Amino acid sequence: MGPMESGISERRFWKSCALGCLAVPRALRSVVAQDVVPESEPEPLMPEEWIVDIHQHTWYLGRTDAELLRHQKVMGVWKTILLPAGRSVIRESTHSGQSNGLDATVNGNRNAYELACQHPDHFVFFANEIPGLPDTRRVLEHWLRLGAVGIGEQKFNIAVDSPAMREIYAIAREFSVPVLMHFQQGAYNHDLLKFHHVLEEFHDVHFIGHAQTWWGNIDKNHDQKILYPPGPVVLGGVTDELLRNHGNLFADHSAGSGLNALLRDPDHTREFLHRHQDQLLFGSDCPDKLGAGPSCHGTQILKTIRQFSPSPIITGKILSSNARRLFRI
Numbered sequence: 001m002g003p004m005e006s007g008i009s010e011r012r013f014w015k016s017c018a019l020g021c022l023a024v025p026r027a028l029r030s031v032v033a034q035d036v037v038p039e040s041e042p043e044p045l046m047p048e049e050w051i052v053d054i055h056q057h058t059w060y061l062g063r064t065d066a067e068l069l070r071h072q073k074v075m076g077v078w079k080t081i082l083l084p085a086g087r088s089v090i091r092e093s094t095h096s097g098q099s100n101g102l103d104a105t106v107n108g109n110r111n112a113y114e115l116a117c118q119h120p121d122h123f124v125f126f127a128n129e130i131p132g133l134p135d136t137r138r139v140l141e142h143w144l145r146l147g148a149v150g151i152g153e154q155k156f157n158i159a160v161d162s163p164a165m166r167e168i169y170a171i172a173r174e175f176s177v178p179v180l181m182h183f184q185q186g187a188y189n190h191d192l193l194k195f196h197h198v199l200e201e202f203h204d205v206h207f208i209g210h211a212q213t214w215w216g217n218i219d220k221n222h223d224q225k226i227l228y229p230p231g232p233v234v235l236g237g238v239t240d241e242l243l244r245n246h247g248n249l250f251a252d253h254s255a256g257s258g259l260n261a262l263l264r265d266p267d268h269t270r271e272f273l274h275r276h277q278d279q280l281l282f283g284s285d286c287p288d289k290l291g292a293g294p295s296c297h298g299t300q301i302l303k304t305i306r307q308f309s310p311s312p313i314i315t316g317k318i319l320s321s322n323a324r325r326l327f328r329i
Helices: 010-016 026-035 065-075 109-118 136-145 163-175 192-201 212-216 238-245 255-263 266-275 297-308 312-327
Strands: 052-056 079-082 123-125 151-154 179-182 207-210 249-253 280-282
Touching: 052 065, 052 280, 052 312, 065 109, 065 297, 079 109, 109 123, 109 136, 136 163, 151 163, 163 179, 163 192, 192 238, 207 255, 212 255, 238 249, 238 266, 249 255, 249 312, 255 266, 255 297, 266 297, 266 312, 280 297, 280 312, 297 312
Parallel strands: 052 079, 079 123, 151 179, 179 207, 207 249, 249 280
Antiparallel strands: none
16 A cells, blocks of 8 residues: 555655665564574575575465565575555456455555565565556556566456556556566456567566466467466467567566476476576465475475576576566666
8 A cells, every 4th residue: 555545644654764764664673573583694695596586475365574584585585576465445456356465465565665675685576556546657656766676466357458557567668667467367467368469569668477377378279267287388379479579578487377387398398498598587476484395386486497497507597687687686
């Protein structure tokens, strides 16, 4: 939510955030101070080890900020991008409120911003808002001016080429930031098959594809009703072609959908990682509290990318340098 919705004036909020977020709320400071044990100075990292996780959320299914910080440290992540939710509203785009909080009880802009302020060495943040609200532009511009490095995750029940989404892309163009899109057939960002028109019209905006329908369509014969398709991949899928034809497009290997795409056909995975090595990004998008083990998608995705990557150079691009270049971090 924006500062006006939180019950404080915009002037007071901006004053509290001056000088690089030095004034973080006392409650947040106390939670982190109680639950996180300071660590000794780490050894210098090799380039491949500067892992950037481009897809995490605050209060994901109730996970606290302190638990998220521990999760990312255990997973070995150097820098994490926090993706907030938009406001909670009853609209068709939120399935009449059922998918508020990105359908995962995710917190909004202010929480992501404050956590990034409290831990600037670990977190940066995106801005987000529901497309088509009267003040969508005002809210996004507010957080982008405070340092947000992108817009998203855009996960709303709306067509990808609608006027409301075009406003989102136009704002991204004005601020030179990427937009992260959640493609899920029948639920969010309809229709992937029309997305090439967006990529052509907004050729100077970087987009990041993510989620079930995005990753299912690496297969030319993908059944759009299946969200987690198994088995061998037939070359020529929509996602593969979009990446091949549009240099302003990136792919987010996160969540169960990204992991499934990596595991379903190892031979295809090796070729895919090689073919699109400059456009692939690592993300976790996992709500667990451990940061390790089979329940942590992020850990499994890291393991699988390292296993199937054709070379250490390509591994370093996917886990680190592509994201650092895209987000200028």
